[in-house]
Amino acid sequence: MTVPHAQVVGWIEEFASTVAENREYLTQLDSAIGDGDHGINMDRGMKAVLGKLEGLEGDDVGGLLKTVGMTLVSSVGGAGGPLYGTLFLQMGTATAGKSELEPEDWAAALDGAVDGVQMRGKAEVGDKTMIDALVPARDAFRSALADGASFAEALNRSAGAAEEGMQSTIPLVARKGRASYLGERSAGHQDPGATSSYMLLKTAAETWSGGA
16 A cells, blocks of 8 residues: 555645644643643644645645645744644655655654654653654554554554553643643643644544555
């Protein structure tokens, strides 16, 4: 199985739709430990991305992902814009010139995403950020491929690891970003960035593997 350009577009559209559906939920999570705008900002950014996709030509997956990243940087406020923008820009760099994604291409994209977000946000696993979902997802995907899993199975394992990572942020005390100002009071709340990151990987698994 490979993922053609059209299906990558389908994933971006599905993620935009999921963000729109969960806008209030993400904002509610962010209200507890942040600025209360993560859902609103991400929804605005992904709507801007959808507008950009309409006029996009060609089948370069890397170019597509870079366009998504640049649009998010320019249209999303708060920390989400630079972090998600960097994530997609680095994914785009890793997949430049590809018209379809092989499993190894997606593994490289996930590597780029994690490296970019860590470079931008200076966060490690355990800091209660989107890294808590992204790193386990990247590692689970590579581990699944090493085990001989199909692309679809590896995507699903990756999404499952992201979900566990997201849930692992609940008891954590935030050490980065706005939530870190709350100190111990940030414990007991799920991190909004880890939640949207899980949605990103879950929609990839569902769009590309049919959820199988």
